[in-house]
Amino acid sequence: MSKSTFLWLVSCLCLFCMPANGQEKKFAKKETVPTDTVPLFQGFAVSTDLVGPGAYLFGSDFMSAEVALEVNLKNRFFPVVEIGYGKTDATNEDSELHYRTSAPYFRVGMDYNVQYKKRLPGYIFAGVRLGYTNFTYDVEGPSLKDPVWGGEAPFAFADVSGNALWGELLAGVKVTVCKNLMMGWSLRYKMRISVSDHPNSAPWYIPGFGANNNTKFGVAYNLIYRIPWKGR
Amino acid sequence: MKKMWLLIGVCWMAGWFLQACEEEDCALTTVAYGSFMFVDEAGKQVALADTLSVTAPLYTSDTLYVYEGAYDTLTSLFPIDTLTADKGYHLVLQVTREEELILNRKTGATGLEVPFSYTATTDTFFLRYSAQMRDTLWVTHENLPYFTSMDCGTVMHYKLTDVKSTRHLIDSLEIVNKDVTNNLKTNVKIYFSVAR
Numbered sequence: 001m002s003k004s005t006f007l008w009l010v011s012c013l014c015l016f017c018m019p020a021n022g023q024e025k026k027f028a029k030k031e032t033v034p035t036d037t038v039p040l041f042q043g044f045a046v047s048t049d050l051v052g053p054g055a056y057l058f059g060s061d062f063m064s065a066e067v068a069l070e071v072n073l074k075n076r077f078f079p080v081v082e083i084g085y086g087k088t089d090a091t092n093e094d095s096e097l098h099y100r101t102s103a104p105y106f107r108v109g110m111d112y113n114v115q116y117k118k119r120l121p122g123y124i125f126a127g128v129r130l131g132y133t134n135f136t137y138d139v140e141g142p143s144l145k146d147p148v149w150g151g152e153a154p155f156a157f158a159d160v161s162g163n164a165l166w167g168e169l170l171a172g173v174k175v176t177v178c179k180n181l182m183m184g185w186s187l188r189y190k191m192r193i194s195v196s197d198h199p200n201s202a203p204w205y206i207p208g209f210g211a212n213n214n215t216k217f218g219v220a221y222n223l224i225y226r227i228p229w230k231g232r
Numbered sequence: 233m234k235k236m237w238l239l240i241g242v243c244w245m246a247g248w249f250l251q252a253c254e255e256e257d258c259a260l261t262t263v264a265y266g267s268f269m270f271v272d273e274a275g276k277q278v279a280l281a282d283t284l285s286v287t288a289p290l291y292t293s294d295t296l297y298v299y300e301g302a303y304d305t306l307t308s309l310f311p312i313d314t315l316t317a318d319k320g321y322h323l324v325l326q327v328t329r330e331e332e333l334i335l336n337r338k339t340g341a342t343g344l345e346v347p348f349s350y351t352a353t354t355d356t357f358f359l360r361y362s363a364q365m366r367d368t369l370w371v372t373h374e375n376l377p378y379f380t381s382m383d384c385g386t387v388m389h390y391k392l393t394d395v396k397s398t399r400h401l402i403d404s405l406e407i408v409n410k411d412v413t414n415n416l417k418t419n420v421k422i423y424f425s426v427a428r
């Protein structure tokens with residue numbers, strides 16, 4: 001089953017969960033909150049993404065697992081740090097190429113609650129991220145056969161080091177499903193800023209970014225736990 | 233909340249659509265050719281008036297000795313001790329028995345694209361302008377097997393380190409782009425001594 005199929009499944013899960021939220025009716029009148037009365041610090045939250053491990057379980061070549069820590073400032077700004085681990089160990093049956101890498105990655109950024117003036121069980125947000133990873137990879141495959149001069153050149157490179165820096169723009173929703181538990185998903189537009197190249201290869205997979213394209217889209221489906229805080 | 237549901241739907245559809253657009257485009261060719269441009273003394277691209285044929289000796293297990301002089305090239309299956317540097321000859325050791333035809337009697341040629349060996353580091357090309365006139369071109373390069381992606385596979389790239397030639401019609405050579413990939417940029421300018 002492909003990554004897309006998995007995403008469809010988690011989307012259905014999200015849609016199923018959200019109507020179950022009993023608090024929705026309670027806030028149907030869209031109460032507005034005087035922003036100058038909201039204390040600066042509103043608490044911490046930790047979250048994890050389910051798309052990476054789920055897609056891998058359903059047959060994707062790429063696996064990533066990550067946790068994030070975010071701070072709620074005035075229920076409006078959410079500085080966030082994301083730490084993850086990405087890996088792939090893939091073989092292409094047609095080209096008989098084998099590519100292997102695994103490495104941690106980091107992102108820092110901030111989300112912005114576009115509905116901060118309203119008291120809702122969830123919120124729509126937009127955000128930015130800056131991601132970085134430092135990794136090594138192995139790539140090997142059949143020898144290259146010279147079609148003109150004859151002969152073969154072996155093809156196997158191990159421990160090729162690389163690094164990548166990228167930015168992300170994201171938008172999504174988060175909804176409270178019970179007291180301190182939220183669910184949400186976001187659409188991420190990823191822009192590669194720099195990636196190290198090697199005379200014999202370009203990285204095929206970048207941990208935390210995905211397939212090595214100039215830009216790409218990603219989807220995250222998060223489970224979020226708000227750490228209880230007296231001041232909230 | 234209606235707006236939120238609407239946003240969810242729009243974003244989800246956009247995600248599906250945009251992920252579908254990320255199909256990888258592979259290069260049309262998997263062979264990287266060295267690209268040579270013919271220029272006059274001023275560096276302006278010129279077309280050769282003569283027909284041009286280009287051949288390259290193929291590598292086999294048999295050794296052939298090639299001696300390049302100022303005005304001619306001698307070949308032998310054995311070393312010729314009498315042909316020394318003070319007589320204007322130098323030895324170019326080749327392993328060859330037959331030649332690959334790369335260009336056949338092209339008229340008005342303004343340039344040349346040639347394949348390089350995957351295993352040897354110096355390739356030889358014979359540029360024949362007529363029955364009597366020819367130049368020999370030696371290209372020295374590093375071979376760089378290159379991984380493009382899992383879907384697009386591998387290709388041989390090269391890094392040019394030196395180019396030399398005889399000086400019959402060719403005046404000089406200039407490497408303008410040492411990286412030979414499948415982007416078809418000009419790698420070497422061949423300056424001809426007389427505008428042909």
